[in-house]
Amino acid sequence: MTNTLKTPAKQTASADRFDLVLSGGICVLPSPHDPDLFERAEVEIAVRDGRIVAIGTGFVAKADQVFDAKGLHVLPGLIDTQVHFREPGLEHKEDLETGTRGAILGGITGVFEMPNTKPPTTTAEALADKLQRASTKSWSEYAFYVGATPDNATTLTELERQPGCCGVKIFMGSSTGTLLVSEDEHIHRVLQNGRRRVAVHAEDEERLRERRELLGTQPSVSQHPLWRDDETAIRATRRLLALAHKVRRPIHVLHVTTAEEMDLFRKNKDIDVTVEVLPQHLTLSAPDCYERLGTYAQMNPPIRDARHREALWRAVQDGTVTLLGSDHAPHTREEKQKPYPESPSGMTGVQTMVPVMLDHVAQGRLSLERMVELLARNPARAFRIQRKGEIRVGNDADFTVVDLRARRTITDSWIASRCGWTPFDGMTVTGWPCATIIRGQLVMQDDQTLGTPQGQPFAFEL
Numbered sequence: 001m002t003n004t005l006k007t008p009a010k011q012t013a014s015a016d017r018f019d020l021v022l023s024g025g026i027c028v029l030p031s032p033h034d035p036d037l038f039e040r041a042e043v044e045i046a047v048r049d050g051r052i053v054a055i056g057t058g059f060v061a062k063a064d065q066v067f068d069a070k071g072l073h074v075l076p077g078l079i080d081t082q083v084h085f086r087e088p089g090l091e092h093k094e095d096l097e098t099g100t101r102g103a104i105l106g107g108i109t110g111v112f113e114m115p116n117t118k119p120p121t122t123t124a125e126a127l128a129d130k131l132q133r134a135s136t137k138s139w140s141e142y143a144f145y146v147g148a149t150p151d152n153a154t155t156l157t158e159l160e161r162q163p164g165c166c167g168v169k170i171f172m173g174s175s176t177g178t179l180l181v182s183e184d185e186h187i188h189r190v191l192q193n194g195r196r197r198v199a200v201h202a203e204d205e206e207r208l209r210e211r212r213e214l215l216g217t218q219p220s221v222s223q224h225p226l227w228r229d230d231e232t233a234i235r236a237t238r239r240l241l242a243l244a245h246k247v248r249r250p251i252h253v254l255h256v257t258t259a260e261e262m263d264l265f266r267k268n269k270d271i272d273v274t275v276e277v278l279p280q281h282l283t284l285s286a287p288d289c290y291e292r293l294g295t296y297a298q299m300n301p302p303i304r305d306a307r308h309r310e311a312l313w314r315a316v317q318d319g320t321v322t323l324l325g326s327d328h329a330p331h332t333r334e335e336k337q338k339p340y341p342e343s344p345s346g347m348t349g350v351q352t353m354v355p356v357m358l359d360h361v362a363q364g365r366l367s368l369e370r371m372v373e374l375l376a377r378n379p380a381r382a383f384r385i386q387r388k389g390e391i392r393v394g395n396d397a398d399f400t401v402v403d404l405r406a407r408r409t410i411t412d413s414w415i416a417s418r419c420g421w422t423p424f425d426g427m428t429v430t431g432w433p434c435a436t437i438i439r440g441q442l443v444m445q446d447d448q449t450l451g452t453p454q455g456q457p458f459a460f461e462l
């Protein structure tokens, strides 16, 4: 361990002391000249009562604790806006404690959790139950989506305004769980109820049903992107954009996988659409992933061929993509080893997103600043999260501290998720999250959690 938290010997209690000062690191800060840009600066960050109170130099003498970030980069706390933590009902795969532990070990300071639990999060009672559970178990900050159904549309205006709710989620095509709103009429009604950004899993249910028979009598997982083909995703996204146009409702298209959907977003700049891609779709490709990983590579929407993967990278680089999520979707090894297509779709990701993306930074595929935009600033802006997303005086003191030079191998044994595996097992990366700080508390350092779960719900501007 090279960087430590130091408690200076002499302490004088005084109102101008700081609880914590981060010093010696290169910080990624908003540019004072242009709020859309970043700059890197070797400055100290002073923290009091969980908030950033000063950015500058000369604070160390007044610090009760000093985090020595020499040789490291200090980023705003990175946020994962798509995880499935399975509690309640499916705790044999994951729960809120194990899921959020994986988050902080991977340098993630907060998560948005998905509604396809058991029961699904479709009522005020189910949302309150999740918030109650998270209040004692969550290592990271959190918020929960409520799931839309064909029947609960008129309750959504009220539900999406509940504290701790990050918005409404629509599954247009069926995936894990029972949530489904596949008909235009019903999607339209959901979009008409409420004002906040609606997150959508865009796969066309009718086409999924039609194409299921293509799997034949001896299905193989390498047919997954043939069954759930690119047209299945494109068709759903086209329908969704047409509805969003009509209703003028902000939408968030989750885990986009095709070149053609990216072109649709480029042509629809007059509506408020935010776009998510996943590290899995940027890193793996068919057919190789299915040959190497079998059903462990199975997810919805599927990992596709290199043409689509390269198009996703172009969209990351030209600004079409708004943010990155992990779609952390754990299933046990026993479940994943069932013969395809009985094997469930989904893979872990919350703990590996930061190292995998730092490796892409090291390979020159995106800049560190663009990564910070995709994982901190844009999630906070798109979902109107209060006091997060940037290292700025007044914001919460959430930081992801990374070592850009560390070379490490991702292994199953590092994974905190109850299911205990990652599709990136064996991948050597350059770049590693070495500390996670939330509201001024050091909660992870050098692969160890510190303290007890103290995560709080995100607050939103409504």
Ligand code: DOR
Residues within 6 Å of the ligand: 084, 116, 175, 176, 201, 298, 299, 300, 301, 329, 330, 344, 345, 346, 347
């Ligand atoms: O692969 C997936 N797994 N895609 C989804 O949409 C759901 C997720 C899960 O919950 O398992």
